[in-house]
Amino acid sequence: MERAQDSSRGAEPARDSAPELQRSVAQLLQRLSRPEARPGIVGNGALADLGALLEATECDALFGAGSEPPRAVSELLGQLAKALEKWAAPPGEEASAARGLADVAERAAAVGELMLQLLGRVEAAPARAAGLRPLAAPVYVFAATHRLQQPWSSPRSRCVAEEVLSALLRVAKCGSVAGFLCGESDDETGRFAAVMGLLRPHLSKESWKNNPAVRHVFSWTLQQVTRPWLSQHLERVLPPSLLISDDYQTENKVLGVQCLHHIVINVPAADLLQYNRAQVLYHALLNHLYMPEHHLIQAVLLCLLDLFPVLEKAVHWKGGGACVTTHCHEVLQLILTHMEPEHRLLLRRTYARNLPAFVKKLEILTVRHLKRLERVIIGYLEVYDGPEDEARLKILETLKLVVQYTWPRISCRLVVLLKALLKLICDVARDMSLTPDSTKNALLQEATDCLILLDHCSQGQVKSLLARIVLSCEDSMVVSCVRKVQAASAGAPCSGT
Incomplete structure (x- = not known):
């Protein structure tokens, strides 16, 4: 030397x-x-x-x-x-x-x-x-x-x-890691292929756990590569992402699903549909919904919501427009099946947090799930969810959307929903726990908005049913909510709800 x-x-x-x-x-x-x-x-x-x-x-x-x-x-x-x-x-x-x-x-x-x-x-x-x-x-x-x-x-x-x-x-x-990996200009070749060439031998089924850092390096590197560069590396990044998501450890499952989500939102639909990749992704993600892990469920649902448009394009291109939302229906049915008996608060919050997005996605087609949605909504409104009451707030948001999209089918459920909302308002008014006033006010406001929507789509029936409460109830919070419903315009058209 x-x-x-x-x-x-x-x-x-x-x-x-x-x-x-x-x-x-x-x-x-x-x-x-x-x-x-x-x-x-x-x-x-x-x-x-x-x-x-x-x-x-x-x-x-x-x-x-x-x-x-x-x-x-x-x-x-x-x-x-x-x-x-x-x-x-x-x-x-x-x-x-x-x-x-x-x-x-x-x-x-x-x-x-x-x-x-x-x-x-x-x-x-x-x-x-x-x-x-x-x-x-x-x-x-x-x-x-x-x-x-x-x-x-x-x-x-x-x-x-x-x-x-x-x-x-x-x-x-290079001004950024993305520029280093993808190239600073269109005519410049980035170094992502070289980096993946170094990582790829360590990302096989037999070797990826020999180095605990490789999955984190792969995930972080993948997140830096976006449209339009990622599509040309799809064959390099999709197999490792599926491999990591299929692990028995929840931490690795979540990491793999996050990688898949990044791929879904940064690769064109045509590339994802080629060789049936989108269906492979869908079934891999669907299997994770049977796992009782709230972090994993959250990551999977977010990924699925972005994958649905890709799957719908495939159905549309094949001429099956009537069945365009089949996958969304399947997932929502599974979610509602899991939500109904679920008693763990973290999972209840996760399901409730994502439920409004599915109703927005299906719009009027939500009527297919109305019976089970009704049971879930009533069941979740009855259970206190802690100081932030996130689950009940999200369920109220879901109920508002359901009433807006499916109002012709709501009148037959009016009494059941009205009882659930009034019970919620009374529970919040009597709540002496550590729930912040801001959360209580949000719950009361959301419940009042639901009552107003129910009144609009039932031609004023809610006002008639609530008329006696003002005369007999002594709780100022409950009376205030009822008066807001009574003050709302009774002439709003049903189609505008």
Whole structure:
């Protein structure tokens, strides 16, 4: 190693020191690749020697004095960057459970300092673009692995990783990570394909759990690539997303579904429909709705709502316009089936939060689900949902939409819905819990709006039924709500509700 440093210090022309430099880098690469180098003294010594070598070597020796660096040295430095990234990566699940992740952050900080040093050399070289080419993907993967708060990171390693990412963008002359991955202009090729080429071997069914960081790096990288660039990489990103979403751990399921959702909203419908991809996505997502995990249900429902238009286009193109909302009907039926007996508050809130979007989607076709919707609405209005009362507020929003879209079918359900709303108003008026006044006021206002809509679509029947309450009720909140209903215009047309 001393001989390599001496030859570097005495670098007269770059071509004289290049062979010696290649030998030195090759030796360091071999040392880092040994099994005993991670995480031991051998690896730490190799890092120290590499730092000394970079410090002592002129830029011309590394990257040449012309517009293109020596190919052999360039490829060797690319292999070295890959070895450094791999050396700093967290171990697999079994290894991490046995050994812990305490030493990973320390290794990452040391590797980050070396990468900053290497990027500084690239920035000062005449052949900056060519010198960066073999280094860009492994340096990016390293930075993406260690920049976020994870069990294998520390404040120092995260700070160094952020510095590495900033330096990489500066050397690449990119204003953002998206520009780095996709290209800053239409005629510029981004580095997403190179990054995925580095990640792809670790995203197979057999290997993706050997490195706990790879799924997070893939997910974060995918989120940076949007329309119109993502469609050309669909074959690279769809299989890993489906693989991660199909894991037994809820955390990975949610991460995979979020990746699928990003694909759905950033890839044209024609590409998703090709090779029946959209149907594959639909059935993969539908299976997750049987899992009682509220985070997963939330992610799946949001993704499905954006997938429905894609599936509808397929039906429309086939000439089946009458069945265009079949998938939405199927999902809503399943949701209502799960909602009715559900007693866990987090799941109730999740279902109720997304129910208005399905009613808006189906509009008048919601009548197909009216019987079950009625039972769900009445059941959910009876149950207190905590200080924020999110579930009941969302159910009231759903009821307003149902009345607006299906008003001709509401008159036969008028008495049942009226009783449920009046009971809610009385419960809120008598509520002495820690529920904030803002939440109580919102509940009362939403319930009053529902009563007004019911009155409009029943030609004033609600006013007649509420007339006696003003005379007999002593609660000012209840009377105030009733008076608002009475004051509402009785001449509003039914079609305007």
